[in-house]
């Protein structure tokens with residue numbers, strides 16, 4: 001039986017200026033990683049703040065672990081890394097974590113060990129005794145991640161968790177998230193880093209102007225394309241026609257009419273199976289062309305996102 005860790009029904013926040021988010025109905029199951037996507041200002045942080053109990057909903061209802069959002073019972077089992085994090089700059093990293101341990105009423109000995117472990121895990125092990133005011137933005141975000149993990153929560157809300165980090169830091173966060181998912185943690189991730197979302201998340205929802213526009217599994221949203229891309233040298237328009245006729249396969253090469261002999265071009269082909277693809281590859285080589293590269297074209301979440309939000313106006317309707 002699957003358990004809903006998060007469930008909302010018509011959850012709404014109206015800030016009184018027509019902004020916020022409206023009528024959000026979703027469920028997130030135990031152990032799932034859920035990606036919450038949307039353009040700037042769509043309302044992603046607003047929903048997270050309602051779920052963690054920092055913003056009071058205007059309408060609708062939401063539950064974490066079956067407990068109403070905002071209740072102590074719901075908050076006890078969560079970790080939260082806010083988008084706009086700011087920690088006590090006069091404290092050291094260790095002291096900030098210790099404060100979180102006290103707030104979570106953790107055993108002192110256990111907390112000491114956990115702080116050491118977490119500082120290592122988020123990559124600031126050597127700087128734990130420096131004051132936060134001497135941390136870079138990326139280090140502060142790493143510290144925020146450690147704060148979110150302090151009470152070993154079952155459910156993590158991460159709002160742009162690597163926005164301040166360099167590429168290495170982003171990679172480390174991605175690895176950390178994969179590890180947490182493997183441990184069975186439930187992850188609610190707001191992110192504009194769609195490559196990370198694609199790798200990590202089981203399901204996503206797309207928000208625009210406060211409304212959910214689409215929701216589904218990443219696999220369903222990125223339905224497999226059967227297009228293969230072949231980088232070919234020495235392809236001529238005549239050879240292209242011959243390849244089409246011989247194989248009966250749909251093929252396209254956008255540059256093909258611009259020059260009688262093409263240099264190196266991308267040929268898009270739609271074979272029905274691996275045998276057809278192998279046959280096409282061998283025909284290309286037999287006809288004296290050079291085959292540099294063959295790759296499967298896969299729809300990416302990035303492209304899906306751009307396609308889904310393009311043409312939407314401020315109200316989330318098609319222009």
Ligand SMILES: Nc1ncnc2c1ncn2[C@@H]1O[C@H](COP(=O)(O)OP(=O)(O)OP(=O)(O)O)[C@@H](O)[C@H]1O
Pocket residue numbers: 015017019020038039040041042043044045046047083
């Ligand atoms: N306290 C507030 N009072 C009034 N309006 C607000 C308040 N907080 C947010 N908003 C507005 O609500 C909308 C949603 O903001 P929110 O921060 O939830 O968006 P977001 O999707 O997280 O954006 P981003 O990707 O830029 O972080 C925005 O138009 C924002 O200006």
